[in-house]
Amino acid sequence: MLDPVTRDRALQAAEAAVEVAGSVIRPFFRSGIATHTKDDRSPVTIADRTAERVMRAVLTERMPEAGILGEEFGLEQPEARLRWVLDPLDGTRAFITGRPTFGILLALLVDDEPVLGLIDQPVLRERWTGVAGRPTRFTGPFGGGTAGIATTRRGMALSEAELSCTAPGMMDDRTRPGFQRLEAAVRRSSWGGDCYGYGLLALGQIDVVAERDMKPWDWAALVPVVEGAGGRITDWSGRPLRADGDGSVLAVGDPALLAPCVACLSAAA
Template structure:
């Protein structure tokens, strides 16, 4: 599915870029400032930077694209019946943010009839940005080099696996993750959305995570698919808002089926 038409595509993309830029302006002064965090009901941290950044994005997007709904992690859903829906995570990786690590990111995704058609991962401290539009190659810009494009990796035993935290797993899912981890070359921890950006640059081969909400993954899908990768749940099915919260991203689409089999306890 592509973004409506050329005129809509350009307008929507410009609005998404403006949204991450205004969020970055809000967030940067708080970075490494000793900012404290509160705990939400699910025990995840949130800061005034998260809330202020989301409010700034919501205001801008409501003005630029008034026909679209907006779903944000901090302030819920506006215009639920809209065909187009922005999905916002102002700081994906709040734990990284409050501990001074530049591995968090601003996520802006756009759904059309529930399907991700546009996504941006923006790192406002390092100046790196990944832009994905359905049906188009992913664009990456940043000061450290790199180019959008996943790498070939056909074998699990050659793959670099990444996951944000072991705490994502529970008693039912830990054995499944362990089975996948047992078959790969190496596992690295941490990264939040930044790790998905690295997968889109060809530095990571597999990311397997659980307990992911739609604002955690909506922006990632167009970025990774436009770089040549594949994003599904742990069963190999398309991600859905009402899914089980599992996310499996692979740089080489051929690796996806092998990873799914490993997660089922049947290494390929």
């Protein structure tokens, strides 16, 4: 955990970093910018790379003792006990197709445990801020939460739940049957969302998110946000998320839904 002084300094640094990243990203939204394909066949733009550069600059200036792991430019100071983990533009496919369901993700880890996480949607001006041991805060022009506090939805059966996943392509032949069992067990499922889906789960709009092939920069910021709103986030077997895990992520708004969701997914996990 963080002492109060370091926690407050880290929160200020994180908020400054996502602010400057948002100022970089907004002018490129729906601008028809060029898209390049990385070695893993995922898309990347100048917005992704420039936003990560400015985030790194802010974080290094504010907290030089912390390491940084980013999607675009790798790991700095691997020996550091404190480590920022960032995805400057989670949901590049949504971004390049003009959909405002992408976001900026920034987490702080202490000994590999996420203790601070931000989800920031720079076009809609919405932000979720999770700090371990505190309620998740939500700010934005469209409502959600009560008095700025994000709260998940509770008290429904799995058969009443709303399920979300970014894309069917996350599943392969081994994992698809488990997801299909979960999809058959819920009230309704929807596709698309990236990190924004987890923000909606923290607001009680979505009840379950189940995804695969997630890297640490995809999920680290989500942990304090979801858990601070009253939910749970694990892998498909119900275990804590780890950098050396299998890349599966399961988030539930109501902790009571975790066990039945794991039961649906477990044969494929």
